[in-house]
Amino acid sequence: MIMSRRIVLGLLGILLVLPSAVRAERPNIVFIYTDDQAPTATGFSGNPDLKTPNIDRLAASGIVIQNAFTVTPVCSPSRAGLVTGRYSTEYGILDWIHPQAEADLGLDPEAVTWMKLLQQDGYATCLSGKWHLGTADRYHPTVFGYDEFMGIRSGGCPPKDPVLEVDGEDVKQEGFTVDLVTDYALDFMTRKKDEPFLVSVHYREPHAAWLPNREEDWEPYRDLDPELPKPVHPDLDVERVKKMTREYYASVASVDRNVGRILDLLDELKLSENTIVVYTSDHGYHNGHHSLWFKGNAHWMLKELPEQQWDQIGRKRRPNLYDQSLRVPTIIRWPEALPQGQTILPTMSNLDWFPTLLSLANIEVPEGLNLRGRDFTPMLKGLRIGWPNDLYAEYSMRHGAFVDMRCWRTPQWKLVVDFANSGRDELYDLQNDPGEFENLIESDDPSVQTVFQELRSKILHKLEELNDPLLDRIQVENKSE
Secondary structure (H helix, E strand, C coil): CHHHHHHHHHHHHHHHHHHHHHHHHCCEEEEEEECCCCCCCCCCCCCCCCCCHHHHHHHHHCEEECCEECCCCCHHHHHHHHHHCCCHHHHCCCCCCCCCCCCCCCCCCCCCCHHHHHHHCCCEEEEEEECCCCCCHHHCHHHHCCCEEEEECCCCCCCECCEEEECCEEEECCCEHHHHHHHHHHHHHHHCCCCCEEEEEECCCCCCCCCCCCHHHHHHHCCCCCCCCCCCCCCECHHHHHHHHHHHHHHHHHHHHHHHHHHHHHHHCCCCCCEEEEEEECCCCEECHHHEEECCEEEECECCCCCCCECCECCCEEECCCHHHHECCCEEECCCCCCCCEEECCCEEHHHHHHHHHHHCCCCCCCCCCCCCCCCHHHHCCCCCCCCCCEEEEECCCCCECCCEEEEECCCEEEEEECCCCCCCEEEECCCCCCCCCCCCCCCCHHHHHHHHHHHHHHHHHHHHHCCCHHHHHHHHHHHC
16 A cells, blocks of 8 residues: 555646746747847848848747738838737728827727637746737737737837836836847846746837947947938938938847847757747838838838829828838747758748747647748748738738739739729739839739739638728729729
């Protein structure tokens, strides 16, 4: 009986220890998310003017996803897509959320997020930085799966001495915002080093305003004569673009320096091997590309604005779904389980992070969730599968202009239809015109018109699949014609 009792007690001891041992083997996740970062705004992308040694270090030791896109090139919709794995129109978030004019707007509190599923599976979770999915308490980040939050619920704050929410209270801080956001993330990682954790580091940088920033970040760019994107429009305000580019690059440098702090702490805590580090952005950005500045809601950067062509779009605006707005710099590193120093080419979107991160953490997606994103874990592990490389993108701009753009992109062709402004359709042959300079929408080539019809049909089918409210308006307009 004594021996049997010892065996039973030993088994009980194993059972008590086993859950924590299993948890300890789960990967930590550090999700670094910048704001307004152009796909060309890193060193590893080949930019000759910009030095990002720490981001490049991450790229060299991880996997670069070369064809990574957002499905909506503006802040709040992109963030909604990231956390839910669904299109933002499905939640009624069409444009960036204006904190004063749209105080009641935010992400549906019933939405299932991947950070909530990680939290339920035993992960300690933290968001440090920008939220921008609703300012009311019912939209607070802690509702969606974060144990802790430090940062801003709205869309922006100054780059220095900001007011940040800490422990539920708005507190005036001293220091640079990018550093303060990192400080909190590092503290959280240190406190939670003995349990699986998710820390989302959502920088406001390199969103404007870019200055002031630390002298070490500004000094390399103070006198830079940056190379401009080609071709250069004859009426481009060159000096203004160059000045803004210098300041923008300095802001990127601030992010890079703090990425180094994160990577160094992971090394110091001996967590690097079993920590998934993701680096990406909410959307791309124009730094003079197409003579524009900003993202999907871009402004012209010409000395004289073009004539207004559409009643619902002012002269200074150029709403767009160019690749420069949609493509995002993206890296993932997990030394223990994924190849290092590689680049993968399949097309992925921000919606794909939901199933992919859960898959990497060995957590099942709940049945009936109807995610729009797809698990691209097999490609990360070097497998070749029949992955569809098409991308569906959308942007219903409501601040500064009124557009309803929908896009279907393949590796060769891209169609953008603006259902709110007749005559704004765009068709590009990406294989021969990757810069999207020649709009073929009026081409009389029968093969081009066949492509147009095929892609437009795909867009309409997608509207039906998503039950997009835009479809009702289109049907009413078609009946009235």
